[in-house]
Amino acid sequence: MTALHWTSYESYPNMAAVLTAMHGGRKNAMAMAWHAPLSFEPPxxxxxxxxxxxxxxxxxASGAFAVNFLPWEKADLIARVGRVSGHRVDKFRAFAIAERAxxxxLAPLLADAYAILECRVVDRHRVGDHDLFVGEIVRIHHQEGAFxxxxxxxLNRVHPALYLGRDWYVTTDPASARRHSGR
Ligand SMILES: Cc1cc2nc3c(=O)[nH]c(=O)nc-3n(C[C@H](O)[C@H](O)[C@H](O)COP(=O)(O)O)c2cc1C
Structure with missing residues (x-):
């Protein structure tokens, strides 16, 4: 019997966000497709x-992170920060990543993001080969006109970056938006 090889691609497309954190003068950014809202109150x-x-x-080390939502036009930056590790490269310098001042x-805020969640870590769970960091959202940033x-x-002004797997990114078709009330 062959072992099950799971890619998680059945659950895609999924928002391709950029997770940022900093500590002791060192900043970093990585691509993140596995992330989710968990609670309204507390957020x-x-x-x-x-x-x-x-x-x-x-x-x-810092007890904090930021989830940066970048548009599909910036998928190349998402792919870049998802390909190399901060263990080897200072990505902010190597890719000239612009930040919001x-x-x-609590963490680097990317200038290209249309929305950013600044979070303070309140819990951490080991889940198989990953850790789930539970962050309390302490500040939300919206690009003007994005919502x-x-x-x-x-969706007529912002094209969200969705990850399909491997090196593939897609976005939404605003013409497909339909209201379904369920009634
Ligand atoms: C689109 C995309 C999504 C990714 N999603 C995740 C994720 O949700 N969690 C994770 O641990 N790694 C994820 N990765 C892999 C990391 O982004 C990648 O290993 C990155 O180089 C880690 O950078 P770091 O070592 O500087 O933190 C993803 C990669 C890509 C390209």
């Missing part, structure tokens, strides 16, 4: 990070 967000990631050590930010007055992502 909690989960980041799933393998222990060997350089980012993992920075999150443990926000005083007291509609109702609070939805404005």
């Amino acid at each position: 909690l967000y989960g980041a799933v990070v393998a222990p060997e990631r350089f980012t993992h050590g920075l999150i443990v 926000v005083p007291d930010a 509609t007055p109702q609070g939805y992502l404005d």
